[in-house]
Amino acid sequence: MHGKALPYLLLMPATLFLCVFFLYPFALVAFEAFTRDGGFTLDNFRTMTGNWKFPVAFWNTILLAAIVVPIQLVMALLMATVVSRLETGRGAALYIFAIPLGISDLAAGLIWLAIFDQSGFLNTLLSNLGLVDRPVMFLGYQSKLTIFVAVVLAEIWRATAIMMVILVAGIGLIPREYHEAAEVFGASPWKRFVKITLPLLRPSLQTAIILRVILAFEVFAVVAALGGTNFPVLMGETYNWQFSLQDRNVAAAFALLILAISVGLTLFFLRVLRVPKEARI
Amino acid sequence: MAEIAIKQVAKRFGGFTALHSIDLTIADQEFMVLLGASGCGKTTLLRIVAGLETPSQGEVWIGGRRVDHLPPRDRGIAMVFQNYAVFPHLTVFENIAFGLRMKKLPQQEVERRVTRTAELMHIEQLLKRYSGQLSGGQRQRVAVARALAMEPDVILMDEPLSNLDALLRLEMRAELKGVLAASKTTTIYVTHDQVEAMSLADRIAVMHQGRIVQAASPVEVYRNPAARFVGSFIGNPPMNCIPATKTGNGSWTVAGLTLPGPKSDKHRIEFAIRPEDVDAGDEGLHATVRVVEPLGPHTLVTCDVEGGLFRAILESSAAIAVGDHLRLAPKADRIRWFDPETTNAL
Structure with missing residues (x-):
């Protein structure tokens, strides 16, 4: 049991686990996406893109990610900066900010549904204040914009903290002397943030953005709760094809498309936010 | 002219008094060393002069101007940090130029000053490198060049040589003395190393438990210690x-x-x-x-x-x-x- 074989033997259980529970299902999905009735084909992808809902779902997902992630990034930076500056109550603030993380995305969607619903909190509030005569249909099929806004709000509320936690850890890694040196050498608080904190935070920003972007393209339960079928997204369509339309091959094609987008964007951010080895802390 | 006057400066952290009412005047172009064991308050005093720490009471004057309410950048100071604080994401050139760019000096002037100070510190061949590609001694040189490039009235140094190995420390010590004398700035230099203090200082302020026990020339401090602590702290073996x-x-x-x-x-x-x-x-x-x-x-x-x-x-x-x-x-x-x-x- 000694010598060269040992490290590989120790890696074996984890490798087996990955192969059985990740690689095998992935291969299966990929196989299904490119076959129909036993033969290789691209028909599944044609069916996918040919469906009238596809462009809507595709652009909804992109738009959602493009709006939610930047807002979350700015908010997470702000929250992380505030938390890092706190001298007392840091733990408590971090904990409170992170509470939404402990709630499943479907539950989060339902909480916001309880707010925006026809008999929800918002309508009750508005009618009690005498601002509306009868309940407003915020999430009806005609009000795509309010559904979109509601989803954006719910997503921001639910998933900003994950970025914040990563950024708080990252800010903690920057030695205080850099900020002090910048301060002595004439940088205002804003300049210090832009010239010192942001560049030195790049590794953490990279992690936070990649993680958040991948999650943004997998958005499903919040949208399902708030928009139902009125607001199609890619993951929702995957679910739809798999369970309602009973076509697992097209569902697999959707899954592969989401994977491709995630991988593509991950590579993009890895490259754009790369820190050269010599310029690391 | 940049005389530094520290008037009845005290600093308390919660119930702990780090500095008890310090009075110290440092003449224009004087090289003042704050010497003491760790925890004696010397770094706290330096940081108060820098503006990185707020005094609990007292006043700090630089060049006839009261500065204790001003942020560090408005005090006309430059500082060399113990761990150098050379920004890892900037090249050596941009590190030295950092303060000049914050002052919005024209590019030509920035280049002139960076080149001049880099030559002075013998790092002109390193200008395109990053901090991660430098040795400790080279980073130290960058940190000093960055301070000199500001052409400040006052340079503050917080144990700048303590992270260098013994031989390099000796070399840098002599070089610092020459460079700082030529720059005609007022210098406050914090160290716990008595030999460093003796060799560099015009005047040494020996600190103990948040007080200045004696502030005098190196020879005076050595020959006529004002208290038993000074006699036993300075000199090896002690008095x-x-x-x-x-x-x-x-x-x-x-x-x-x-x-x-x-x-x-x-x-x-x-x-x-x-x-x-x-x-x-x-x-x-x-x-x-x-x-x-x-x-x-x-x-x-x-x-x-x-x-x-x-x-x-x-x-x-x-x-x-x-x-x-x-x-x-x-x-x-x-x-x-x-x-x-x-x-x-x-």
């Missing part, structure tokens, strides 16, 4: 202190030797002498040799005097063996006396 008993008005007996000393009401005071200020002879303090360490130019002899340790630096030609009884004659003009209660010089 010898042994009890003296009163035998008359202004006459004291020390280890079998009667000496003229200060007039005092006290019955017992302390006699102090530097190890190199005694000679072995026929008369003097009664001493029993415990350890003999020949060091080449001289011999370090550790003895028992009045039941306490006493170190003497004697000529290496003297044939001394463990167990010998010696008479150590103190040089009359080098004897100092301390009050045993206040520990201050008499």
Whole structure:
């Protein structure tokens, strides 16, 4: 049991686990996406893109990610900066900010549904204040914009903290002397943030953005709760094809498309936010 | 002209008093070293002058202007940090240029100053590199160049050499002294290394438990310590202190030797002498040799005097063996006396 074989033997259980529970299902999905009735084909992808809902779902997902992630990034930076500056109550603030993380995305969607619903909190509030005569249909099929806004709000509320936690850890890694040196050498608080904190935070920003972007393209339960079928997204369509339309091959094609987008964007951010080895802390 | 005046500056952290009402004036172009063991408050005092720490009370004046309410960038200072704080994401050039860019100086002037200070610190071939590609000594040079490029009135240095190895420290010490003297800035330099302090300073402020015990020239601090702490902290081996008993008005007996000393009401005071200020002879303090360490130019002899340790630096030609009884004659003009209660010089 000694010598060269040992490290590989120790890696074996984890490798087996990955192969059985990740690689095998992935291969299966990929196989299904490119076959129909036993033969290789691209028909599944044609069916996918040919469906009238596809462009809507595709652009909804992109738009959602493009709006939610930047807002979350700015908010997470702000929250992380505030938390890092706190001298007392840091733990408590971090904990409170992170509470939404402990709630499943479907539950989060339902909480916001309880707010925006026809008999929800918002309508009750508005009618009690005498601002509306009868309940407003915020999430009806005609009000795509309010559904979109509601989803954006719910997503921001639910998933900003994950970025914040990563950024708080990252800010903690920057030695205080850099900020002090910048301060002595004439940088205002804003300049210090832009010239010192942001560049030195790049590794953490990279992690936070990649993680958040991948999650943004997998958005499903919040949208399902708030928009139902009125607001199609890619993951929702995957679910739809798999369970309602009973076509697992097209569902697999959707899954592969989401994977491709995630991988593509991950590579993009890895490259754009790369820190050269010599310029690391 | 940039005289620094520290007026009754105190700093408390919660219930702990780091600085007790410090008064210190540093003349224009003077090289002042704050010397003391860790935790004595020297770095806190420097950071208060820099503006990185707010004093609990007192005033700081630089060049005739009260600055304690100003942010660091408005104080006309530059600083060299203990861990250099060379920004890892910027090249050496941009590091040195950082403060100049914040001042929005024209590109031409930035280039001129960066080139000039880089040449001064012998790092002109490193300008395109990043901090991660530099050795500790090179980073140190970048940190000093960055401070010099600001052409500040005041340079503050927080243990700048403590992270360098011994040989490099020696080299940088001499170089710093030359460069800073030429730059004609007022310098405050914090260190716990007494040799560094002695070799660099125009004046040393010895700090102990949040107070300045003595602020004087290196020779004065060494020869005439204002308190027992200064005598034992500065000098290696430290000053010898042994009890003296009163035998008359202004006459004291020390280890079998009667000496003229200060007039005092006290019955017992302390006699102090530097190890190199005694000679072995026929008369003097009664001493029993415990350890003999020949060091080449001289011999370090550790003895028992009045039941306490006493170190003497004697000529290496003297044939001394463990167990010998010696008479150590103190040089009359080098004897100092301390009050045993206040520990201050008499």
